[in-house]
Amino acid sequence: MRAALAHLAPYNAGLSADRVRERYGIAHVVKLASNESPLGPSPAVHAALASALGDVALYPDSYCTALRAAIAAKLGVNPDCLIFGNGSEDLLSVLSRAFLDPTDRIVISSPTFSVYADSAAMMGATVIDVPRPPDLTLDLSAVCEAVGRKPKLLFLCNPNNPTGTAIDRQDFERICRLAGPSTLIVTDEAYFEYAVVDANYPRSLQILRAMSAPWIVLRTFSKAYALAGLRVGYGICSSPEIARQVDLARTAFNVNHLAQVAALAAWNDTAHMAKTVTHNRQELPRLAAALRARGFAPARSAANFLFFDVRENARLIADRLIAKGVIVKPWGGAYGTHMRVTVGTAAENDAFIAALDYVLPNGSPHERE
Ligand SMILES: Cc1ncc(COP(=O)(O)O)c(C=O)c1O
Numbered sequence: 001m002r003a004a005l006a007h008l009a010p011y012n013a014g015l016s017a018d019r020v021r022e023r024y025g026i027a028h029v030v031k032l033a034s035n036e037s038p039l040g041p042s043p044a045v046h047a048a049l050a051s052a053l054g055d056v057a058l059y060p061d062s063y064c065t066a067l068r069a070a071i072a073a074k075l076g077v078n079p080d081c082l083i084f085g086n087g088s089e090d091l092l093s094v095l096s097r098a099f100l101d102p103t104d105r106i107v108i109s110s111p112t113f114s115v116y117a118d119s120a121a122m123m124g125a126t127v128i129d130v131p132r133p134p135d136l137t138l139d140l141s142a143v144c145e146a147v148g149r150k151p152k153l154l155f156l157c158n159p160n161n162p163t164g165t166a167i168d169r170q171d172f173e174r175i176c177r178l179a180g181p182s183t184l185i186v187t188d189e190a191y192f193e194y195a196v197v198d199a200n201y202p203r204s205l206q207i208l209r210a211m212s213a214p215w216i217v218l219r220t221f222s223k224a225y226a227l228a229g230l231r232v233g234y235g236i237c238s239s240p241e242i243a244r245q246v247d248l249a250r251t252a253f254n255v256n257h258l259a260q261v262a263a264l265a266a267w268n269d270t271a272h273m274a275k276t277v278t279h280n281r282q283e284l285p286r287l288a289a290a291l292r293a294r295g296f297a298p299a300r301s302a303a304n305f306l307f308f309d310v311r312e313n314a315r316l317i318a319d320r321l322i323a324k325g326v327i328v329k330p331w332g333g334a335y336g337t338h339m340r341v342t343v344g345t346a347a348e349n350d351a352f353i354a355a356l357d358y359v360l361p362n363g364s365p366h367e368r369e
Contacts, residue, residue: 004124011114014329015322026325030351032342033327035305037226039276042269045262052261060257067264071234075205080240083247086254088190088220088233093119095153098249099184100125104152109138111162111335113188116155136163136299140171147178154179157188159195162331162340164301166195172202179213187217191303193224193273194280198302205236214238223304224276225266230259280304283343290353305342310360314339320359326352
């Protein structure tokens with residue numbers, strides 16, 4: 001094994017609903033651990049997949065031609081500026097392969113999506129972490145200072161996973177303006193569709209076009225488009241040259257045929273997306289209010305999940321919730337008393353709150369069985 005892998009921990013993907021059913025003998029499992037969409041994908045996806053099944057003997061289109069054209073047209077970007085991956089986590093590791101040498105640095109702000117640091121560490125690069133302040137937003141001046149150290153990659157996760165907190169337009173511009181031409185700004189907008197309804201959320205494509213640094217905006221079909229199981233992520237690059245460099249580091253058929261077909265059908269169903277976002281706008285505040293009513297203080301979220309301190313070992317509490325049929329994501333390390341819960345259907349959110357009341361009556365952990 002390469003030495004660079006020695007300190008990596010396996011990705012904590014959590015338990016699948018099937019494994020929980022099997023292990024605990026629970027018929028109805030509520031999975032609120034991976035920020036999936038409770039409404040599922042557009043109905044158009046089912047029809048598109050059914051008609052594409054006949055083509056699976058053939059290799060997929062390595063260029064994602066139809067999906068590329070549709071995304072480029074709607075976003076008003078050059079199709080050659082787009083990159084595609086087997087989920088955006090694939091693109092994150094492709095970016096590290098494409099751009100990071102062992103002498104390079106990246107900047108992240110923890111707690112954040114672990115793949116940035118892990119992919120960089122795999123290439124032997126150094127991770128500069130600018131930890132978040134107690135309100136879990138960015139430490140703006142410390143991030144600006146870190147950008148001044150000329151990192152090769154600057155990761156801005158917006159909204160951030162696991163906190164849900166978003167960088168507003170002003171702060172985003174201020175940080176990006178500081179990046180010079182030797183820094184690639186990587187804005188991870190996995191939860192873009194949920195966040196963009198807020199006028200303060202930065203319109204990154206417009207803002208970044210005016211910057212001198214190169215940039216990539218990453219988005220995904222896994223979250224609001226509800227295609228996590230099919231794995232499609234894409235990125236918009238500042239130039240065809242950056243996209244070409246990323247493409248050199250990917251595998252040729254990294255987005256399979258069914259994934260491309262499904263993503264195109266989902267992309268074109270704007271009415272279903274509106275429904276998904278509206279649902280989240282109704283349920284996120286209701287879930288946050290239910291947590292606040294129990295004395296918890298979830299971070300202000302622009303996404304489809306909430307992050308909060310349970311004031312106990314979150315892993316133990318999550319295990320007790322699993323025994324009640326509810327899967328959430330406990331955090332670790334410095335945030336070992338925090339958990340992240342995805343906004344589900346109204347019934348799923350109620351089931352989560354009821355299970356939380358059961359395992360934490362009066363805010364203290366307790367097991368009655
Ligand atoms: C911030 C962020 N980026 C990227 C991803 C990866 O998403 P996917 O690989 O499913 O596109 C996730 C998934 O949880 C995420 O939260």
